[in-house]
Amino acid sequence: MDEDTIICRCSDVTLKEVRELIKEGYVTFDEIKRITRAGMGPCQGKTCGHLIMREIANAAGKDIRDIKFQTSRPPVIGVKLGLIAKEGGRNEE
Numbered sequence: 890m891d892e893d894t895i896i897c898r899c900s901d902v903t904l905k906e907v908r909e910l911i912k913e914g915y916v917t918f919d920e921i922k923r924i925t926r927a928g929m930g931p932c933q934g935k936t937c938g939h940l941i942m943r944e945i946a947n948a949a950g951k952d953i954r955d956i957k958f959q960t961s962r963p964p965v966i967g968v969k970l971g972l973i974a975k976e977g978g979r980n981e982e
């Protein structure tokens with residue numbers, strides 16, 4: 890695979906970036922996620938997660954099943970600004 894290949898479409902992260910981070914010693918999905926934002930896009934790593942885990946596994950000489958996937962958290966629900974303003978006004982009374 891060409892190193893300029895984008896492996897995280899949501900965050901425009903290339904294979905080359907991931908491989909360089911692994912060489913620098915970042916060998917967990919969460920570390921790579923925090924630096925590149927790979928896995929934090931709308932698909933939450935469903936597309937890039939397996940590819941990044943495969944790179945980590947290959948670099949470490951491990952089976953991909955031995956590589957821990959990212960910590961998943963539920964999505965935050967948006968709050969309408971009007972509701973915040975209403976609650977803020979209540980505290981001023």
Ligand code: FES
Nearest residue numbers: 897899930932937
């Ligand atoms: S492709 Fe990486 S988060 Fe969607």
